[in-house]
Amino acid sequence: MSDTTINDLVGCIYDAVIEPSRWPDAIEAIRVHYQFQLAMLGIMKLPTIVPLVQVSCNVPQQYAESLPHLTMHIPELWGGPAVSARLPLEEPLLHSRMRGFETKDHNRYYLDWVRPQNIVDQVVILMANDRTMNASLGMAVHADRKPVDDTELDELRILAPHLRRAVMISDLLDASIEANATLEAAFDAIGSGVVLVDKDLGILHANTVATRMLDREEPIRYQAGRLDITRPLVPGQLEDTVRIAASNEAGIGRRGLSLPARRGDNSPVALHVMPLEQRSDRAGLPNRAAAAVFIADPVVDSNIGVDAVSALYGLTPAEAKVFGHVASGRTSTEITLDLGIAPSTLKSHLLRVFDKTGRRNRVDLVRLADQFSIPA
Incomplete structure (x- = not known):
């Protein structure tokens, strides 16, 4: 074929x-x-x-x-x-x-x-x-x-x-x-920056975190009407990745593609491009949306894999915190102490996370987070 x-x-x-x-x-x-x-x-x-x-x-x-x-x-x-x-x-x-x-x-x-x-x-x-x-x-x-x-x-x-x-x-x-009424509302509720772009990198929507990044031009910026990485390791890599997402779904694979970049202090930052082409007319997504670009917040320690999963599976903020701790391999005792919740509350959150994600145990949740994680 x-x-x-x-x-x-x-x-x-x-x-x-x-x-x-x-x-x-x-x-x-x-x-x-x-x-x-x-x-x-x-x-x-x-x-x-x-x-x-x-x-x-x-x-x-x-x-x-x-x-x-x-x-x-x-x-x-x-x-x-x-x-x-x-x-x-x-x-x-x-x-x-x-x-x-x-x-x-x-x-x-x-x-x-x-x-x-x-x-x-x-x-x-x-x-x-x-x-x-x-x-x-x-x-x-x-x-x-x-x-x-x-x-x-x-x-x-x-x-x-x-x-x-x-x-x-x-x-x-x-x-x-x-x-959430729209997928944009779900994106606005998470801790990572999310920018929805068309095939030419025109910005169609930026959530609250991404807007702050664009304002300070770190690690992304708005230049000549297009989204750009402020300090890309490979010039043109974002453009090439979004182009693949928009025109060759088979080429980008199931989970999207990860892009390494640098912050102003030369520390690493990672972006993740997830294809949205062919589904931009539904769930309130802007028309012509070709890809969602997830960016870890350079100020807070944000797990982009956890944020992406939380948005896509509709986890509440409390469920997202529990999911993030489980994905990090923390024990139930550590999670209850860190979040200040009772073991019964933790169990309730976990059951809802299992139900929403269709996973059966903690190992499955770790694997799910890994599927969306990106290297620093």
């Missing part, structure tokens, strides 16, 4: 983040490109079992109507509920290579739904599978299509992180607009 095709498909995926009604177009584009018989995307909010997105491409009406009555039999085909719960995220799973495939001839879903459509295999990509959300894309292989090979699975591995990112960002933006 060429870079152009990758970018086209990725663009379709993020079009759906801007406008959920475009999900059918995105899934159909993937289905047609790989010549799958049908494709189905399901995004379910848990534990309320509220469907956020349900898309069926090329599924005959009679089978679309009968599917809800058969879904209870699907986990058996993948090794049973316990095995299904542990399936990896972002990995294209070819059913014929999975444990449980051998049970198909005795499975009602297979006998009543799969076999009558002459489907011989399927690829499933899980984007979320925890107590807060279940999201998956299933694509069926017709008997007339050649078997799915490793090259195609490798190509789907390129698309899978973008699918998952689109699903998670859609959910986060929806949660943010409900809790």
Whole structure:
């Protein structure tokens, strides 16, 4: 698959983040490109079992109507509920290579739904599978299509992180607009500087912390109508990174890119560019927003990874403090003493952090913080 095709498909995926009604177009584009018989995307909010997105491409009406009555039999085909719960995220799973495939001839879903459509295999990509959300894309292989090979699975591995990112960002933006009216309000509530820019580095929004940085021109500045790093280690690096974010989503990866810079006293400072292209019309984001640039405050000891996670997952200030301490590896005793709270209060905050982030334990929270952390 060429870079152009990758970018086209990725663009379709993020079009759906801007406008959920475009999900059918995105899934159909993937289905047609790989010549799958049908494709189905399901995004379910848990534990309320509220469907956020349900898309069926090329599924005959009679089978679309009968599917809800058969879904209870699907986990058996993948090794049973316990095995299904542990399936990896972002990995294209070819059913014929999975444990449980051998049970198909005795499975009602297979006998009543799969076999009558002459489907011989399927690829499933899980984007979320925890107590807060279940999201998956299933694509069926017709008997007339050649078997799915490793090259195609490798190509789907390129698309899978973008699918998952689109699903998670859609959910986060929806949660943010409900809790904060706009994502800008969430950015204004955190301790790191955040600047939303267009593809040409024009400033569309700067939160309170970033505005102070711009006023003193440290470590960022407003020059010739564009955002710039006051003392970049590599001239033009910010411009190049935002350009990639705006025009080549596949090139910037899942977590954005980190940029090292220097403060006036020559101490290191780090910026983090997170792509926003294709989703700027939602959740109050300014139109044309291509990227969010996170900057650690040069005055306070701010953890940009913690701040980014706190904003995106809608953590309250108290929950953000607890999250930051946990991410730093501090014990419960140390946290309660430092924050002056009771152990029961700490437990309540932690449970809410686990619930909002979809993580199960402290180790998962540390890993989540590390995903957004940037080197000094």
